[in-house]
Amino acid sequence: MFTDKIKTLGADFEEYTLKNRRHFKENPELSGQEFETSKYLKEEMKNLGYEIIEAEGTGFVALLDTKKEGKVVGFRADIDALPMDESEDNLKGKKAYCSKVKGAAHTCGHDGHMSIALTVGKIISEIKDELSGKVVFIFEEGEETGSGIPKMLDLLRKEDFGFDVILGNHVFSALESGKFALEKGPRMAGIARVKFNVVGRGGHGSRPDLSINPIFAASQILSGLATAWANQIDVTKTVTLGIAQVVAGTAFNIFPDKALVAGSLRFFDKEEGVKAMEIVENVVESTAKAHLCEVEYLEGHEILYTPVINDEKYSNIARETLKQLYGEESLEDGKIWFGSESFSRYDELAPIVLNLIGIKNDELGSGAEHHNVNFDLDEGALVPGAVASASIIVDFLNN
Numbered sequence: 001m002f003t004d005k006i007k008t009l010g011a012d013f014e015e016y017t018l019k020n021r022r023h024f025k026e027n028p029e030l031s032g033q034e035f036e037t038s039k040y041l042k043e044e045m046k047n048l049g050y051e052i053i054e055a056e057g058t059g060f061v062a063l064l065d066t067k068k069e070g071k072v073v074g075f076r077a078d079i080d081a082l083p084m085d086e087s088e089d090n091l092k093g094k095k096a097y098c099s100k101v102k103g104a105a106h107t108c109g110h111d112g113h114m115s116i117a118l119t120v121g122k123i124i125s126e127i128k129d130e131l132s133g134k135v136v137f138i139f140e141e142g143e144e145t146g147s148g149i150p151k152m153l154d155l156l157r158k159e160d161f162g163f164d165v166i167l168g169n170h171v172f173s174a175l176e177s178g179k180f181a182l183e184k185g186p187r188m189a190g191i192a193r194v195k196f197n198v199v200g201r202g203g204h205g206s207r208p209d210l211s212i213n214p215i216f217a218a219s220q221i222l223s224g225l226a227t228a229w230a231n232q233i234d235v236t237k238t239v240t241l242g243i244a245q246v247v248a249g250t251a252f253n254i255f256p257d258k259a260l261v262a263g264s265l266r267f268f269d270k271e272e273g274v275k276a277m278e279i280v281e282n283v284v285e286s287t288a289k290a291h292l293c294e295v296e297y298l299e300g301h302e303i304l305y306t307p308v309i310n311d312e313k314y315s316n317i318a319r320e321t322l323k324q325l326y327g328e329e330s331l332e333d334g335k336i337w338f339g340s341e342s343f344s345r346y347d348e349l350a351p352i353v354l355n356l357i358g359i360k361n362d363e364l365g366s367g368a369e370h371h372n373v374n375f376d377l378d379e380g381a382l383v384p385g386a387v388a389s390a391s392i393i394v395d396f397l398n399n
Contacts (some may be wrong), residue, residue: 002127002394003324009123010345010387016122018042021115025097028081028104028111031142032170034058037079039075041139044118044316047124050137052323055155056155059108059141059148064124065135070133073396074166074350075157076343077117081106082371092365108144109171109359112382116169116357119386124393131382133397136161140342146304149342151269156349165314165348165396168343169389173367174335175358177378180322180388181335184315188308189266191340194243194280197258197296198288205253214259215248217291221261222246224283225244232279237272239265240338258296266338268307277303308344311351317399318353325391326384332358339370359383 029037038058046052050062086097086105099105124135141148198218203211233239248259267273288295322330346352360367361378368374
């Protein structure tokens with residue numbers, strides 16, 4: 001009943017969608033500093049008739065209450081940018097729009113998420129008299145650093161909305177524009193951060209016997225981890241080991257007191273992720289001890305997020321919605337993403353569904369990896385993404 005109306009509204013709001021995306025693209029703000037971004041979003045949602053409820057920091061929710069008994073559907077968008085500069089070029093040539101802020105860039109696609117959310121808000125506002133229940137738009141600060149999710153969960157628990165389901169989007173550079181991926185089960189990986197110091201005893205480079213060199217211990221830890229991964233991780237349950245930092249020493253002739261090792265694990269099975277973290281700590285501690293070193297785990301050494309696992313019931317409803325909208329050919333199954341998302345934590349409140357929206361367009365040059373200087377998105381995917389999201393929300397309310 002709503003499909004044609006939502007499609008028409010989406011087309012009518014194309015200029016609005018693109019204006020918002022371009023504004024966010026050119027004016028990115030870093031995690032926890034999204035002051036102007038948050039202000040812009042609040043003003044837009046207020047103008048659409050939503051009630052604004054602020055979280056601690058820059059995050060907030062925008063509530064539409066139809067005043068009619070029904071389901072409660074959440075819809076989440078993240079609002080922060082990454083601390084990096086971006087290239088003016090994508091994979092084919094010049095980007096149409098680029099960050100104007102040095103040291104900040106929307107190279108993960110959150111500009112697209114926000115513009116889609118505003119258009120969905122506009123569509124839902126137009127048809128609210130025909131709906132029952134509540135729709136809660138969740139604008140989360142600091143997704144890239146994890147700073148916003150605890151504050152947002154605190155707010156949502158305090159308000160006690162009683163969610164039936166929470167929907168989220170993520171634009172995806174490995175998926176062709178016009179395609180969607182939202183199967184049941186794991187869609188994005190869980191993440192554990194590995195961060196520790198190997199603690200030895202510093203001294204003069206001429207007498208290694210009078211010092212305890214943490215560098216050799218750290219190198220043996222890395223070799224031991226590689227061997228443990230090959231022999232102890234279940235081969236049917238992928239866990240990646242990504243060591244990204246090894247930092248030690250200030251001069252060629254001074255043994256340092258400490259060697260820092262840091263990285264991340266990614267996994268799609270919660271139990272195997274926990275087991276992998278235990279393997280890391282066992283190898284680290286036993287190897288350090290063999291070299292007369294100690295281990296100092298640092299802040300942030302922990303499992304940060306579990307995998308994003310789409311609820312079977314609601315993902316099946318959403319798939320049927322997309323088939324009606326754009327045909328079965330719009331769905332691409334078998335797509336999983338090793339990136340991680342704070343969206344996984346919303347399953348503490350309700351079933352969740354994450355929809356991956358394709359933005360790869362070879363003709364336009366979009367398709368570079370996320371967090372890459374050449375990252376760009378196909379703006380032509382935004383209105384279909386908004387139409388899909390609004391339609392899914394309506395079908396969630398009606399089922």
